Amino acid sequence: MSRSSRRYNKPPQQSNGGSLPGCDRVRIPRARVLLLGLLSVLVLAVVLSVYLSNDTSGGHGSRLPAVDLVKDRLSHKPSKVSVAQIRRLASLVDGARLWETHLRPILIERLPGTRGSLAVQQHIASTLSSLSAGWSVDLDSFQSPTPRGQVTFTNVVAVLDPAAPRRLLLACHYDSKALPPDPRAPERVFLGASDSAVPCAMILELATSLDAQLRSFKQQKLPVTLQLVFFDGEESFEEWTATDSLYGSRHLAELLANTPHPAASPHATALQAVDLFVLLDLLGGPDPLIANHFDNTARWFDRLISAEKRLHRQGLLMSHPSEQTYFRKDVYLGPVQDDHIPFLHKGVPVLHIIATPFPQFWHTLDDTEENMHRPTVENLTKIMAVFLAEYLGL
Numbered sequence: 001m002s003r004s005s006r007r008y009n010k011p012p013q014q015s016n017g018g019s020l021p022g023c024d025r026v027r028i029p030r031a032r033v034l035l036l037g038l039l040s041v042l043v044l045a046v047v048l049s050v051y052l053s054n055d056t057s058g059g060h061g062s063r064l065p066a067v068d069l070v071k072d073r074l075s076h077k078p079s080k081v082s083v084a085q086i087r088r089l090a091s092l093v094d095g096a097r098l099w100e101t102h103l104r105p106i107l108i109e110r111l112p113g114t115r116g117s118l119a120v121q122q123h124i125a126s127t128l129s130s131l132s133a134g135w136s137v138d139l140d141s142f143q144s145p146t147p148r149g150q151v152t153f154t155n156v157v158a159v160l161d162p163a164a165p166r167r168l169l170l171a172c173h174y175d176s177k178a179l180p181p182d183p184r185a186p187e188r189v190f191l192g193a194s195d196s197a198v199p200c201a202m203i204l205e206l207a208t209s210l211d212a213q214l215r216s217f218k219q220q221k222l223p224v225t226l227q228l229v230f231f232d233g234e235e236s237f238e239e240w241t242a243t244d245s246l247y248g249s250r251h252l253a254e255l256l257a258n259t260p261h262p263a264a265s266p267h268a269t270a271l272q273a274v275d276l277f278v279l280l281d282l283l284g285g286p287d288p289l290i291a292n293h294f295d296n297t298a299r300w301f302d303r304l305i306s307a308e309k310r311l312h313r314q315g316l317l318m319s320h321p322s323e324q325t326y327f328r329k330d331v332y333l334g335p336v337q338d339d340h341i342p343f344l345h346k347g348v349p350v351l352h353i354i355a356t357p358f359p360q361f362w363h364t365l366d367d368t369e370e371n372m373h374r375p376t377v378e379n380l381t382k383i384m385a386v387f388l389a390e391y392l393g394l
């Protein structure tokens with residue numbers, strides 16, 4: 001596995017039809033130009049009719065007749081929590097529960113399609129199902145060819161209110177990477193504590209600590225809800241390629257793009273309902289630097305910076321030397337290939353919360369519980385709790 005293959009992959013090259021050998025771009029036959037013109041008119045007519053039918057379809061959906069998803073997403077305003085609310089949110093995050101109850105059961109080998117994977121799926125699904133907020137939990141299972149033959153993958157997907165028009169999506173991957181054993185210690189297996197057991201445990205702790213708030217939030221039947229996704233098959237089996245990696249996220253992005261979401265409008269898909277795709281990865285080690293990756297979601301990255309500063313000023317973060325320790329706009333080490341890619345390519349706004357540079361134990365047998373830094377994990381979870389409370393207005 002080459003570190004750079006995942007770390008600093010260049011964005012996909014734009015295809016350049018004109019540079020193909022033997023392709024003459026100048027001499028396009030006139031009939032083809034006419035046909036192209038006719039086609040454009042046809043496409044315009046279809047787009048217009050879809051727009052008009054959207055506009056006049058009052059009565060569809062239980063709460064809102066037709067929502068302009070993009071407009072509502074762009075104009076979405078976070079609430080600003082008070083100092084008292086910040087203190088309350090921080091006090092709800094329980095570091096011991098995060099570690100003992102949520103994280104420990106994930107710290108096993110969990111290769112796709114194995115018993116370990118099944119145990120972790122059940123742990124995630126049963127944790128969410130036990131909460132009072134009332135999550136709808138689904139297992140999205142599918143098969144895919146891999147360099148190791150046909151493998152069964154399962155994404156765990158939970159949504160608080162399936163009937164809400166829009167969704168804030170919070171995601172991580174729960175599969176572990178197949179690493180060759182260490183000849184000196186053949187019994188050791190790769191546990192992927194930061195990659196991504198800790199991010200999964202953080203999401204479970206967020207759902208648990210905010211359970212009462214999420215329950216009353218759901219009862220208000222607001223236009224935005226929370227969706228949690230625990231991806232399977234993020235890791236490649238061999239060298240990272242476009243087809244050997246991101247099995248779960250490629251599958252789910254396609255599935256959501258083909259799933260109607262009438263709660264938003266008669267022609268909306270579940271993918272268009274995603275306001276923002278927030279991905280946690282490679283978290284758990286000490287001193288993470290988390291950079292902003294996308295201009296179109298920079299205002300949400302600013303909310304993370306602000307949450308970190310406000311928690312720091314209240315003395316609510318441990319082992320946290322300055323008010324801006326983790327979330328930084330002055331560093332950028334290049335794009336990272338991760339589960340957001342299939343969503344990004346389909347136009348979904350992404351907030352990528354990942355430590356760059358990668359932790360030094362990345363993709364080694366040392367990505368273990370012992371090398372995690374509990375105060376950092378707790379701090380990041382508190383920051384995310386404030387972020388969620390503000391985004392959703394909890």
Ligand SMILES: [Zn+2]
Pocket residue numbers: 177195235363
């Ligand atoms: Zn990995």
